[in-house]
Amino acid sequence: MQKSKKIVILGHFGVGKTSLIQRFVKDSFSDKYKVTIGVHITKKIVEVNENDSISLIIWDLEGTDEVQMIRQAYLLGTHGVVFVFDVSRPSTFQNLNSDLKIVAEKTPDTPLIIVGNKIDLVIQDELQSLLKDNNIEANYLTSAKTGDAVNEMFTHLATLLNDLT
Amino acid sequence: MTLLSQYKEQYINQSIQFVVIDLDGKVLESDQTFITLKQDGFIYDVHPFFISYSSILDSTEDSMTYNCVHLGEGDMELITDIRFIKKENHLLLVIYDLTEHYVSYQRIAQARNESIINSELVVLKNIELEERERFKNAFIQNFSHELRNPLTSIISITNLLEKTNLDNAQHQMVDFLKESNTNLRLLLDDILSISMIASGRLQLRNKVFNLLKLLELIAFTYTSKTKGTSISFLMDHDQKIPEFIEGDRLRLFQVLTNLLDNAIKFTEKGTIALKVILNQKRANKVSLRFEVNDTGIGIPSEKINTVFESFTQLEEEGKKGGAGLGLSIVKGLVELMGSEIKAESKSGKGSSFYFDVTLTYAMNLASKPIENTKNKTVDISKLKGDRKYKVLLVEDDERTQMVLFKTLMDTNLFFIDLVNDGAMVFETVINNNYDIILMDVDLPNVSGDQITKLIREFPFKNIKNIPIIGVTANVFEDNVDNYLKLGMNAVVPKPFDFNELLKAIVKLLK
Numbered sequence: 001m002q003k004s005k006k007i008v009i010l011g012h013f014g015v016g017k018t019s020l021i022q023r024f025v026k027d028s029f030s031d032k033y034k035v036t037i038g039v040h041i042t043k044k045i046v047e048v049n050e051n052d053s054i055s056l057i058i059w060d061l062e063g064t065d066e067v068q069m070i071r072q073a074y075l076l077g078t079h080g081v082v083f084v085f086d087v088s089r090p091s092t093f094q095n096l097n098s099d100l101k102i103v104a105e106k107t108p109d110t111p112l113i114i115v116g117n118k119i120d121l122v123i124q125d126e127l128q129s130l131l132k133d134n135n136i137e138a139n140y141l142t143s144a145k146t147g148d149a150v151n152e153m154f155t156h157l158a159t160l161l162n163d164l165t
Numbered sequence: 166m167t168l169l170s171q172y173k174e175q176y177i178n179q180s181i182q183f184v185v186i187d188l189d190g191k192v193l194e195s196d197q198t199f200i201t202l203k204q205d206g207f208i209y210d211v212h213p214f215f216i217s218y219s220s221i222l223d224s225t226e227d228s229m230t231y232n233c234v235h236l237g238e239g240d241m242e243l244i245t246d247i248r249f250i251k252k253e254n255h256l257l258l259v260i261y262d263l264t265e266h267y268v269s270y271q272r273i274a275q276a277r278n279e280s281i282i283n284s285e286l287v288v289l290k291n292i293e294l295e296e297r298e299r300f301k302n303a304f305i306q307n308f309s310h311e312l313r314n315p316l317t318s319i320i321s322i323t324n325l326l327e328k329t330n331l332d333n334a335q336h337q338m339v340d341f342l343k344e345s346n347t348n349l350r351l352l353l354d355d356i357l358s359i360s361m362i363a364s365g366r367l368q369l370r371n372k373v374f375n376l377l378k379l380l381e382l383i384a385f386t387y388t389s390k391t392k393g394t395s396i397s398f399l400m401d402h403d404q405k406i407p408e409f410i411e412g413d414r415l416r417l418f419q420v421l422t423n424l425l426d427n428a429i430k431f432t433e434k435g436t437i438a439l440k441v442i443l444n445q446k447r448a449n450k451v452s453l454r455f456e457v458n459d460t461g462i463g464i465p466s467e468k469i470n471t472v473f474e475s476f477t478q479l480e481e482e483g484k485k486g487g488a489g490l491g492l493s494i495v496k497g498l499v500e501l502m503g504s505e506i507k508a509e510s511k512s513g514k515g516s517s518f519y520f521d522v523t524l525t526y527a528m529n530l531a532s533k534p535i536e537n538t539k540n541k542t543v544d545i546s547k548l549k550g551d552r553k554y555k556v557l558l559v560e561d562d563e564r565t566q567m568v569l570f571k572t573l574m575d576t577n578l579f580f581i582d583l584v585n586d587g588a589m590v591f592e593t594v595i596n597n598n599y600d601i602i603l604m605d606v607d608l609p610n611v612s613g614d615q616i617t618k619l620i621r622e623f624p625f626k627n628i629k630n631i632p633i634i635g636v637t638a639n640v641f642e643d644n645v646d647n648y649l650k651l652g653m654n655a656v657v658p659k660p661f662d663f664n665e666l667l668k669a670i671v672k673l674l675k
Contacts, residue, residue: 004216013278033282035275037267038233038244043213057213062233063278073231077220091285 002045004055005161006077010070010103011084012092013063016117019144020084021060024154029145036062039074046158054162056154067102079161081112082153087130087141088121096136111164113157115140119148184208184258190218193255199243199262200236208258212236214247218256221249233267236260242268298363305360309353313638316353317660318564320346324663325571350660355490358419362497366643369413369501377408379418383439387425395434402441407451407526416498421455423491424518428459435460435515444521451526456519464510472508492518554579554600554674557593559616560636561585561608565659569603569636572663587611594620599631601673603666604653606637613637614651621652632673636661 009017018036023029025044040060047053061074083103085093093116103112116136119127120143131138140153166174182198186208195202200211208215214234221229228250237243244267250257323346327339361367380402387398421439428437437459444452464472473496492506499506499520510516556579560566566583573579584593587608594602602620606613613635623629635648635656645656655669 006216006220014282033279035271035278037271037274038235039214039231040235041212041214057216062274071232073229076224076229077217089282089285089289 002053002055003162004043004057005079005158006057006059007080007082007157007161008059008061008075008078008107009082009084010061010067011063012065012086014089015063015084015086015092016144017063017084018060020082020115020117020142020150020153021058023144023147023150025058027147029147031145036060038062044154046155048155048159048162052162054158056158067099067106070106072106075107078107078110079164080157081107081110082115082157083112084115084117085136085138086118087116087127088118090134093134093136096134111157111160113140113153114138115142115153117142117144119143120145180262182258182260182262184260186218186256186258188222188254188256190215200260218249218258221251221256227251233263237264244268302360302364305356306364309357309360310638312353313659314562314565316346316350317638318562318568320350320660321568321572321663322564325568352490355494358494359490359497362494362501367497367501369416371411371413373409373411374414375408376406376410379414380439380441383418383421383425386422387429387437387439390429391437396429396432397436399436399438401438403443405446406441406443406453407446409526410451411525412502412522416501420495420498420520421457423495424457427491427518428457428461428516431516432459432461437461446526449525450523452521452523454519454521456517458515458517460515463512463514463516464508465512466510469508469510473506553577555598556581556670557590557597557599557602558583559585559587559590559602559608559613560605562605565605565636576667585609587613587616590616591619594628594631598627601670602631602633603636604633606635606639606648614648614653617648617653618651634666634669634673636666 009021011017013035014033018034018040019029021040021042025042039062042058042060044056044058045053046056059074059078061070064070081103083100085096087093096114100112100114114137116127116131116138119141122130127141130136140149140156142149142153144150179198182200183194183196184192184200184202185194186192190207190209192202192204192206192208195204202208202211208218214231214236217231228248230246230248232246234245234247235243236245242264243262244264246261246263248259248261250259323339323342327336327343331339358367380400384398384400387400391398425437425439437457440454440456440458442454442456444454446452473492495518496506499522502520502522504520504522506518506520508516508518556573558566558569558573558581560569560583566585570581570583573581582593582597582599584590585608588610590611604613604617608616617633617635620631620633621629632654633652635645635653636659637644637648637656638659639645648656654673657666657669
């Protein structure tokens, strides 16, 4: 059996979790918003270096208003977490730091990557002051629409998880 | 088999699948209800979800349920709840097909999330629009304020120029210059009004005034304006309208004259008429309708609502001059009065603009004296004593300095000292006995209002009590109130009317 790692994608609804996965796995994008309910699971083999690859099992979870409401079963056996917010909608990052705290409690000792998505919708300068004003340190600023930083983000996480074993 | 158990088999069994796997994930048994599993195949090869089996083996729980797991491929929807139950040496999987239930739940979630996101976006959009609107109004206010200073100089210098020896041709040019100055000043006032209305800084100043006198003034103005043209002006008011009402005389005047000017602008020949109709009187309230009618080009019905927007003029009939602010000022002012301006029009036949406004009136005011009319020559005879008055002029703008200096000198009543730096004022005031100070507000180093405050706090009466007149372009109501609070005795707005300034001086020196 191929070495596999489970990652879960979390965040408020409508931030683009499904679109990020779609971009990464199928290199495609749709402007049409379809609400995810429950969980969709996809697999992608990711090359982590020249002669090594792992199978990334990506759990695309239903977005919630409250992180506390995430079903515990979905998080069982998680190796890595990606938390996504939408840079164009303040409601998705206003409580980011407390959201992240809850996530860390629910998935202890698990690497966490913070992603600000939809950067194509805001002006670069405003984005930086927005992050600063809200005291947010995002690891990646992505656009599922243009593909900006999407592969880098997933590959980075895959490499990180591979190195941990 | 009974009928009931047949049905049960048909409905329940069709939607539940049982699978047994060993501890390596190999399929031992499956009833194949809706997922076909190869015996001895690995369950995680069917769908990546099933890799979870190993997490369950690692956990301390005896069983675990996953809700709403999508197992479908491509367009085929299969949404399930899946229960893993640990048994000795194997795992039992119970898979419930709940696709129908979850699909309808998805539709509800879709509608809910979309409406939340949309309302968030609307709020954000509004914030952005308000921000832009605020910026625009602040910009316009600052800009028109900056224009006041040079305009004051132009107007004053034109007035001085008029008094010099001029030949006929030069006189004519000065007349044109004066007319342009007036137009520019009116336009500037309009722009300021509209931005103040938009930013909510304009407040009505309601006082008792003589309505009949106001209407007389309007009738006189527009009869003169239309004399010698193909338009005649008609005024018609209900005989029972009260003489004295409480309201903002200046703003009512502005509304009516804007409507009438607009009517004149778009009427070639015929009549323009102002009607005041008494709707009703009750207790001390009176409802009046003001109506301005014309026989002009009219407004096409599809354009009737856009005429009240700023900077719009109907294009078809050619530009008539002006910034297109008149009617939007009317709209804003009438709204401030708690009413709404309405328009009715027939293209080619003429237009009618009207509004109903409820005002307070006082019955026992019939004999109240009429207010002084502005622009009367100021009686300076009272000042002509045996000495000249010492005036300190605090002003940094050279042209305003020159104009004030010259016009004050011309009266032969004053000695004038000049200071152009806020920091120098105090020293000058202490070393001289001034009768009055004319104070600009925007000064280098220390502002005029702050100097005023300091003077008022001075321990010696002869300095503390010197009358101070603010001469400033910062004429917003809250600014003026603030200057008066800080100790100015009067505030004269720039561009200033010399008579107004002289009147203020006379009043304070008496």
